[in-house]
Amino acid sequence: MKKELINGQLVAAVMLSFVEHPKWRVGLTQNLAERHSAWDQPKSFKCWQADSLEDAQALEASLIAAGMKGGTGGNMEPGKPTWIYVFIEDETLEEAQAIAAALR
Numbered sequence: 001m002k003k004e005l006i007n008g009q010l011v012a013a014v015m016l017s018f019v020e021h022p023k024w025r026v027g028l029t030q031n032l033a034e035r036h037s038a039w040d041q042p043k044s045f046k047c048w049q050a051d052s053l054e055d056a057q058a059l060e061a062s063l064i065a066a067g068m069k070g071g072t073g074g075n076m077e078p079g080k081p082t083w084i085y086v087f088i089e090d091e092t093l094e095e096a097q098a099i100a101a102a103l104r
Helices: 003-017 032-038 053-065 093-102
Strands: 024-029 046-050 082-088
Touching: 003 046, 003 053, 024 032, 024 053, 032 082, 046 053, 053 082
Parallel strands: none
Antiparallel strands: 024 082, 046 082
16 A cells, blocks of 8 residues: 555544554554564554555654654565554553544
8 A cells, every 4th residue: 555545544543543642553564463463462453554665664764753652673574565553552442442433
């Protein structure tokens, strides 16, 4: 998916959830099931497949600069499918429901 579309959906999800940026975590993965499980399967977990690793890294960096938690480390292989994901850390039920409603 084009990074502009992903960015638009991410911004909409964050704004419509009314959850502040510092509670969100952003990351990249090339193994979606493993990452979701590693974060204890948060209900607010949303992901988008990026067109390239470079696009995903640029989006991740911009979201971290905007105040989301995350890091730019990891062992990523160029050319492999890459997902950018976000979720609310230590989410409450209300926050999980808000993000689910925002992304319907």
